[in-house]
Amino acid sequence: MRKKFINKYLMLLTLLFFFSACSLSNESLSLDEIKSDLNCFTYEDGMRWQIIKEEFGEPDLAPLPSGKGLSRNTRVYEDKVVIFHTELNKIKVDGKTRYEEIISRVEICKHK
């Protein structure tokens, strides 16, 4: 009885391991690589990132950060091709120092 249970457990674990292994693929690109096929122009800056996220939903691509620091990020919507550059902004919440992300620059792009 116990042997049967262990066999079932091992089989389930093996199947789970196999299917998980099949879905492994996660390669990030740099912003320069993504923009190589686009024509872009700067739109505006200073808007809160969360407002854009509420409007557009989850971004489709998350490129590697720029070489200037991990807090300087960019996010891409594939259908509209809008690129938001973000950085951290210090704020006070109930007297405590907190940070939120703000948009420092927006790029609107078209495919070449």
Next chain:
Amino acid sequence: MLSLDDFLEKSKDRAKILNNFREKTDLELSHKTVVCIPDLHLLEKGPTDDFYEGNEANLDRFLSLLDFLVEHKESLQVVQLGDMFDLWQARGNTNLVYEAYPSVLGLLDEELGSTYVIGNHDIDIVEWYQEQNITFNRLWRYFLEENADKQKRVIFEHGFQADFFNNQGTWSGAIGREITEIVGLMEYVYPDIDVVLGESWERFKRIFSIYNAGLSAKKNPDFSQHEYSTYYIDLMEKYNAGDTDDIEAPTDLVLAVIAHTHKARLVSRPRNNRSYYLMDCGSWVNGGHEFGIIAGNEFAVCEWEA
């Protein structure tokens, strides 16, 4: 500098010594108070995020520690011991982790000016722009020499260097990474699979440990309370003897500070008329809330209560 007792007192009982993991040496290690933050494994607050674990209280507890450190930042140095990010499971590298935790990362980066040691789960950071030598201020190892006689007495490493299946410089580490990434995906089906398999793996490894040989401390006089103690004592002796190509050698090391195992411990062992110490600072994943402190000639592993 805040002494260890000052630190505990000012924390108003939120910082507590864990399991009597407190020691003292004859030598001054640091004239600054150094706070060592172990593995965080930050992700995007999704189902596989072992720091957040779907519970805002875990984030609040860590933020309350950071707020306390910011309050006393003039007399503190913060060293993050690696695996700050879990890039083996991240959906969008560090990018979307910044979106999920802007305050944690802002406080560590901007307010506390933390020193970062690289871990096996975030080693990609130094590999993205390797050709341009952009490392985002990540270090392979770090030496503390903030004491009166300017001697390097403390070495900080993540700890994966001592782990056969996680040393990212070897083939065995590459296999370990692939397996861990697959287990990470399995977490979408069963969130605690990493904990269950991790415990099984530890039990399996213990049987074959050449130091412990499956015996308890009573039965085996050479029983080691930490599987990496021999590795790090060897490393410290090597550095002290100047027997490395590293420009940091020779040193006067007595203490190695690591994380990686997610199991806080403080062990010591004498060798060649010197007591060597290994401080494993635990983690902030799966409910862990530990950190290390070094102040003067004292050091301890503590836990932080909200």
